[in-house]
Amino acid sequence: MTGTRTAGTRSTGLPLALVLVCGAAVAVGLGVYAKTHPPALRPLFLVGFSGMLQLKTWLATAALVLVLVQLATALWMWGRLPAAGPAPAWVPPVHRWSGSVAFVLTLPVALHCVWSLGFVTTTPRVLAHGLAGCAFYGAYAAKMLGLRLPRLPGWALPVLGGTVFALFLLVWLTSALWFFSRSGVPLF
Numbered sequence: 001m002t003g004t005r006t007a008g009t010r011s012t013g014l015p016l017a018l019v020l021v022c023g024a025a026v027a028v029g030l031g032v033y034a035k036t037h038p039p040a041l042r043p044l045f046l047v048g049f050s051g052m053l054q055l056k057t058w059l060a061t062a063a064l065v066l067v068l069v070q071l072a073t074a075l076w077m078w079g080r081l082p083a084a085g086p087a088p089a090w091v092p093p094v095h096r097w098s099g100s101v102a103f104v105l106t107l108p109v110a111l112h113c114v115w116s117l118g119f120v121t122t123t124p125r126v127l128a129h130g131l132a133g134c135a136f137y138g139a140y141a142a143k144m145l146g147l148r149l150p151r152l153p154g155w156a157l158p159v160l161g162g163t164v165f166a167l168f169l170l171v172w173l174t175s176a177l178w179f180f181s182r183s184g185v186p187l188f
C-alpha cells in the first residue's frame, strides 16, 4: 500500500469498477481452472518437507506472519496507531516487502492446492477454503491494480487491503490451523 492520494484529485466510479471487474475475473478464472482440470493428486516439489501438507502448512504460516506485519504497518501508515506516532520512513518499504514476500510464499502453496487437488466441495471447511483462496487472489489483483490507478475513492485501498488480509486469514484458518489441530500428523 503506498497510501497517499493527491489532495483535490477527483475520483470517479470507473477506475473502481475496472479494479473490481479485474479482481472478480481473476477469482472466477482461478476457481474455474481449479474445478475443471483433473487433479494431479501428487506434489510437484517438496523442497525438503516430508509431504505436501507439511510444505503447504509451513509456507502458509510463514506468509501469515508477514501478513500480520502488513496489517501492523498499514495501520501505522494510515495513522491508526496513535500511540506509535507518525510512521517513520522505513515503514512503507517494510510494508511493501513483507507483502511481496508473503505473496510469493503463497504461490507454491496455491499451486499445489489448485493443480494437485482442485476445487473440492466435500465439507464446508474445504469449500470455504477454496472460495476464500480464489477470492484472495482476486482481491490481491484488485489491490495491486488499485495502487496503480489514479482517481480511486480514498476509502478503496484500505478496504481492498483489509479484504486481502481477511481472506488470507480465512484461508489459513480453514487449512493450516486445521492441520495443526489434527492429532497424530507429523508436523515436519
Ligand code: HEM
Binding pocket: 030, 031, 034, 053, 056, 057, 058, 060, 106, 109, 110, 113, 114, 117, 118, 119, 120, 126, 129, 130, 131, 133, 134, 136, 168, 171, 172, 174, 175, 176, 178, 179
Ligand atoms: C492463498 C492461497 C492458499 C493457501 C495459503 C492455501 C493453503 C492451504 C494449506 C496450508 C492446506 C493444507 C491443509 C489442509 O489440507 O487442509 C491446503 C489444502 C487445500 N487447499 Fe489450499 N490454499 C490456498 C488456496 C487454495 C485454492 C485457490 C484452492 C482451490 C480452489 C485450494 C484448495 C485446497 C484443497 C482442496 C485442500 C485440501 C483440503 C482437505 O482436503 O483437507 N486452496 N491449502
